Amino acid sequence: MDDDYYSLNSILAENHKLSCSFTLDVEGLGYLEGGTENNIHQHSKVELPFWLAQTLSLNEFTTFPLPPPYSNRVKAALNASAQSVKLSNLVGGNGWWYRWGRRIADVLDDEPQADLLNTLLKAFINRLPALQDLSAHHASADHTLPESSTSTTETFRDGMEGDERELFAIGQESGKMTRNWYDSNGSRKGGR
Amino acid sequence: MYGDLALQLVTSSHRSTLSTTPQLPLPKYALPLILSICLETRQLGQSITSAAEQHGQVSLSQDRSLVCNLTVQHLSARRNKRCLLAYLSTRVGGIKERWWDSGGSLAYLLSPSSSSTMNNSDPSAINSSESESAGDLRNNLSPQELDFLRGYNNLMIDYKSDFLDVLDLTSSIDRPPSELMVDVRVLKDAGEVVLEGGEKLDFRKGERFRLNRSNVERLIVQGYLEEV
Known part of the structure; x- marks a missing residue:
């Protein structure tokens, strides 16, 4: 999970919008609200992309509450069964729940920060066995049996977050390469 | 909104990294989009400097709404810069990958003429896509990227010539050779x-x-x- 300056994943994740409220009147930034107003008034709520919201919040031009993807409702669902929570549509098109959570945590104060980071960590740890299992066996899974749409593996596969999907692809790829290597070893011509 | 064009650039680049394999060519260098992003950034820069001159030093330190305004513009400009640099660095990485995959043969990568003749006499599917892509790669790179490719090629040749009698860096390592x-x-x-x-x-x-x-x-x- 790279937070590299040059990382495309990181750029896309930071683009996700955060709902903030301005602490002061600002002239000439009306376009941020999307309306026809020329100025922004104090206490008006605006959806800003995170790369704007981070610096503005650090300089106390805006404030924001804990955003919905990390609300208590999601936390409770994760505590109940981490593997059946759909993380893919919580944050943006590709689902960058973990990345965005880390960026938010950078801007929070100490206590909510520790809390949020803990939630992210526990969720990842709990989802990891299912992820590893799925990537190792997905190719050989029996698809002729109709899987009920409420089974945990089905929901987990749909709900995989962006970084989890990348790990899944890596797992599948390495499984395939290992199988190829085993097969190729046996079919060497002209025994030497 | 500032930064929308840059976002377009990054999403298209991300989509192409998901779908291309090193056998297919890089997508075309998006010159018009890049020029418009550069224009937007220059305009932001001019707007910031003119606003700063207009209001003077004192109000810059006291008028918080002005500072906020300028901060937003500055952040947008920085964002554009980051997106442009990430796009360029992804493409450069792709160029290097293709160079190593082809075993360091620059002529093969850049040859447009061999692709059209090879297509006719060639039954194997894999080979035909490779020969098509050899021609297309040259068209899809910007002049600066072509210069980079040539320079990188010369750099690598220089580097491996020192120990070429012992080891050839660009030979393939898929299967260890079992015999001479x-x-x-x-x-x-x-x-x-x-x-x-x-x-x-x-x-x-x-x-x-x-x-x-x-x-x-x-x-x-x-x-x-x-x-x-």
Whole structure:
């Protein structure tokens, strides 16, 4: 999970919008609200992309509450069964729940920060066995049996977050390469 | 909104990294989009400097709404810069990957003419897509990227020439060679090829040869020959 300056994943994740409220009147930034107003008034709520919201919040031009993807409702669902929570549509098109959570945590104060980071960590740890299992066996899974749409593996596969999907692809790829290597070893011509 | 164009650039680049393999060419260098992003950034810069001059030092330190305004513009400009640099660095990484995959043969990467003739005499699907892409790669790179490719090629040749008698960095490592000589079958007409020892062989499609691995390594990578 790279937070590299040059990382495309990181750029896309930071683009996700955060709902903030301005602490002061600002002239000439009306376009941020999307309306026809020329100025922004104090206490008006605006959806800003995170790369704007981070610096503005650090300089106390805006404030924001804990955003919905990390609300208590999601936390409770994760505590109940981490593997059946759909993380893919919580944050943006590709689902960058973990990345965005880390960026938010950078801007929070100490206590909510520790809390949020803990939630992210526990969720990842709990989802990891299912992820590893799925990537190792997905190719050989029996698809002729109709899987009920409420089974945990089905929901987990749909709900995989962006970084989890990348790990899944890596797992599948390495499984395939290992199988190829085993097969190729046996079919060497002209025994030497 | 500022930064929308840059976002477009990054999403298209991200989508192409998900779908392309090193055999397919890089997507075309998005020059118009890049020029418009640069224009937007320059306009932001001018707006910031003119606002700063207009209001003077004192109000800059006291008028918080002005500072907020300028901060937003500055952040947008920085964002554009980051997106542009990430796009360029992804493409440069792709160019380097293709260079190593082709075994360091620059002529093969850049040759547009060989692609059209090879297509006709070539049954194997993999090879035809490779030869098409060899021509397309040159068209899809910007002039600066072509310069980079040539410079990188020269740099690598310089580097490996120091120890070429011991180790060839650009030879393939897919399978460790099990013996000195290798059986090959010709897939595409390669014409007369001069080997290391000065021998000349005529490679016509369908013929089989038994040669030193060092002679034919390059041709195997480029798809003219196939190991049997």
